[in-house]
Amino acid sequence: MTTNSIKLLYIEDDTEIGELVTEQLRSKSYEVKWLKSGEEALREAEGCSLVVLDVMLPGLDGFTIGQRLKKANPDLPILMLSARTSIDDKLQGLEFADDYVTKPFHPDELSARIEVLLRRGGRRSSEPTKVKHLLVYEAENRIVHADTGEELALGGKQFHIFMFLFRHLGQILTKEQIYEAVWGESYLDGDKTLMVHIRHLREKIEKDPASPEVVETIRGLGYRVRA
Amino acid sequence: MNKRNDSQAPVRKSRLLPGSLQGQYLIIVLAAFLFIPVIIPLASLTYTIVQWSSKSDMESGAKYGGTSGLLSDWHAHAANMEGKSDAAIDEALIELKRRYPEASMFWVDANGATRSQLPPQLDIPAQWTPEEAIRFMKASIGKDPYTVIAFLGKENAGSSFMTIRMPREAISTGNPNGSGTPYYIAFVFVMFSVFVAMSLLFFRHIRRRLLRLQSAMARQDEHGIPEPVAIKRWDEIGALEYSFNGMVAQLRDSRQRQSEEEQLRKSLVANLSHDLRTPLTIMQGHLYQLREEPLSPKGQQSVSVMQGKAEGLGELIDNLLAYTLMTSGRYKLTLEAVDIVRLARESAASWYPLWEREGLEVDVRLPHEQLIWQGDRAGLQRMLDNLFQNVVRHARDGGYIGLALEKRHGRPCLVFSDKGRGLNSESSATGAGVGLAIVDYLADSMGLVRETASSEEGTRVYLYEKTKAKDERGFF
Structure with a gap:
């Protein structure tokens, strides 16, 4: 988490929550611009990498602002933050929002979701991310062994599998999800193919492929790459 | 009282009107009764006249008289x-x-x-x-x-x-005897035809108007309420149309009232939700900050207890409001074919980090095969979340969570198991109720059944389809 100078736009009308969240995000080295209403959102969103948006706002509500922001800049990730009941708002919000967090939320959960969104949008700086004994230069599509400085040469599918897991750092992905994301076709009998590719991937990146550390197997569920 | 009389007035009036269907029908029946005594002599008279006139015609018409x-x-x-x-x-x-x-x-x-x-x-x-x-x-x-x-x-x-x-x-034009018979037959036939045609027309008219009314009832606007019909005649069908229009007006009224109430309830729930969650969010934020401060072990423990309680309260509020919305019919389910095995696995995957943090042993035994249930995707997700949440909140002490696909009553069945002290023990009495009520409500709406077997060793929750699944894809 050595990132800095990533600008976030945060729109929240409640002063107490606003102060707390702003403080927590700043402690994670984000630059936070906090607005109490959405009127200036479009202009203020310039140069921001992500928008955290409350639903209940005076004047224009969060849905309207979110839709406008998305229309003006479809690549800008939007994270909805709402105190309304999830079952009611979640679907409406997710029509344009990239993620949705309901209040009350754990501050760690919020920053984790922001991390995921930023990484998915490719808005990471060229700083490498350390994954166990590996350094991942996402912008340059490079994976380097941290101890030896040696660059790892991965096959096309192996690299795709690794990057898909890496972009969902900390999340468990099922075999179906991985296969469909990498091969682009429905997972029916792709099981063997995927297992073979993961075995080859581990042979190249793990210190000990027999007890893998980077690509973890979560029994019965899928695989995970953790920082 | 007055209102009642008003609405009944056209019905009474129509009975007295000559244009009423009853009156019209009576006329036709009367004509039918009069048919034989009046028409038969009339026909005989016609016969006689024709006979007589044809005779004299022949006499005068013949060349030499x-x-x-x-x-x-x-x-x-x-x-x-x-x-x-x-x-x-x-x-x-x-x-x-x-x-x-x-x-x-x-x-x-x-x-x-x-x-x-x-x-x-x-x-x-x-x-x-x-x-x-x-x-x-x-x-x-x-x-x-x-x-x-x-x-x-x-x-x-x-x-x-x-x-x-x-x-x-x-001097003669032929035999004049019986020359009136075709006229007699034709007359009787024409009279019969007139009677049949009148009856047919009468009923066709009634039928057409009833059909028109029926199609007006079947036609519905966007709220499922039929349009009122134009009343053309004040007879019995007219009265029916009048009552129908009255019913449509009542339906519209109640629909209007219902949507207003729905709107009110929705905004009430939304506001309540907001007002309950905002302070909780602030409390959690401050508790989080407090944890970063240097505290004695006892202080740290207090903070973590408070954090746990705040989280539980948040979930409880969410469940309570969701339950209110669902049971008031606010939450619309869209049934589609959902691969429940895949959904359960992905849901478990998203819960895994929390289970890991809580130190639970996770035992997932799901096949890599499809199992299709007809359900609402978000609703099913919600059911899974609530069942997983229950384990975390009430059976954490068992240190185990299991998810498997088994067979129950001959049907594929999702089984959620834990090794907590069981639902009947004291710790699980709080909060679990609403979450499970939501699971049951959703299960029932999607044709699913939840069964729970609880003992000192743990709890097993079974979820399966009420009717045998058509598409089992060779499972087991």
């Missing part, structure tokens, strides 16, 4: 021969022959000698004896040609006579 006309004419001509010489009689007969060209005629003088046959006739004797005369008469009666014999002189009293033999076809 029929048999009776010819008879009297011939006698008159014979009377005119009074005092005429034989030559003059011959002359007159030639004249008469010109007048009746189809007829053959002759005359016999006082001495019984046949004179001037026009044209000459073979069966006429030249000299008449009484026997000849009687034979001739006998041969002529009722035969064709029609024969008239008239004595000459005043009052036809002379001893000489003249005879005309006219072919019957020249």
Whole structure:
């Protein structure tokens, strides 16, 4: 988490929550611009990498602002933050929002979701991310062994599998999800193919492929790459 | 009371109106009753009139005024021969022959000698004896040609006579008897047809209006309420349409009221949710900050207990409000084919980090095969979340969470198991109720069943389809 100078736009009308969240995000080295209403959102969103948006706002509500922001800049990730009941708002919000967090939320959960969104949008700086004994230069599509400085040469599918897991750092992905994301076709009998590719991937990146550390197997569920 | 009378007024009025269906029907039935006693004599009368008029038509229409006309004419001509010489009689007969060209005629003088046959006739004797005369008469009666014999002189009293033999076809147009029968049949038939046609028209009219009303009832606007119909007549169907319109108006009213109430309830729940969650969020934020501060172990423990309680409270609020919305019909389910095995695995994957943090042993035994349930994706997700949440909140002490696909009552069944002290123990009494109520409500709406088997060793929750799944894809 050595990132800095990533600008976030945060729109929240409640002063107490606003102060707390702003403080927590700043402690994670984000630059936070906090607005109490959405009127200036479009202009203020310039140069921001992500928008955290409350639903209940005076004047224009969060849905309207979110839709406008998305229309003006479809690549800008939007994270909805709402105190309304999830079952009611979640679907409406997710029509344009990239993620949705309901209040009350754990501050760690919020920053984790922001991390995921930023990484998915490719808005990471060229700083490498350390994954166990590996350094991942996402912008340059490079994976380097941290101890030896040696660059790892991965096959096309192996690299795709690794990057898909890496972009969902900390999340468990099922075999179906991985296969469909990498091969682009429905997972029916792709099981063997995927297992073979993961075995080859581990042979190249793990210190000990027999007890893998980077690509973890979560029994019965899928695989995970953790920082 | 007054209102009631108002709405009933058109019904009563219509019974008295001549245009009422009852009145119209009575007229038709009455016509049917009158049919036999009135129509049959009428038909007979028609028959008689036709018969009579056709007879007189024939008489006057025939060339020489029929048999009776010819008879009297011939006698008159014979009377005119009074005092005429034989030559003059011959002359007159030639004249008469010109007048009746189809007829053959002759005359016999006082001495019984046949004179001037026009044209000459073979069966006429030249000299008449009484026997000849009687034979001739006998041969002529009722035969064709029609024969008239008239004595000459005043009052036809002379001893000489003249005879005309006219072919019957020249004096009659055929047999007039029974000429009225087709008219009789036609009349009866027409009257029957008129009655049948009237009945048919009457019922067709009723039927058409009923069908129109029926289609108006079937047609619905975007709220599922039919449009009011235009009332054209104030009879019984008109009254029906009037009542129908009244019902439509009532439906619209209640629909309007319902949507207003729904809106009110929705905004109330949303506001309540907001007002309850905002302070909780702030509390959590501060608790999080407090944890970063240097605290004694006891202080740290207090903070973590408070954090746990705040989280539980947040979940409880969410479940409570969701339950309120769902049971008031605010949450619309869209059923589609969902691969429940895949959904369960992905849901478990997203819960895994929390289970890991809580130190639970995770045991997932799901096959890599599809199992399709007809369900609402978000609703199923919610059910899984609530069941997983229950384990974390109430069976954490068991240190175990299991998720498997097994067979129950011959159906594929998702099994959620834990090794907590069981639902009946004291710790699980709080909060679990609402979460499970939501699971049950959603399960019921999607044709699923939840069963729970709880003991000291742990709890097993079974979730399966009520009816046997059609598409099992060879599972087991």
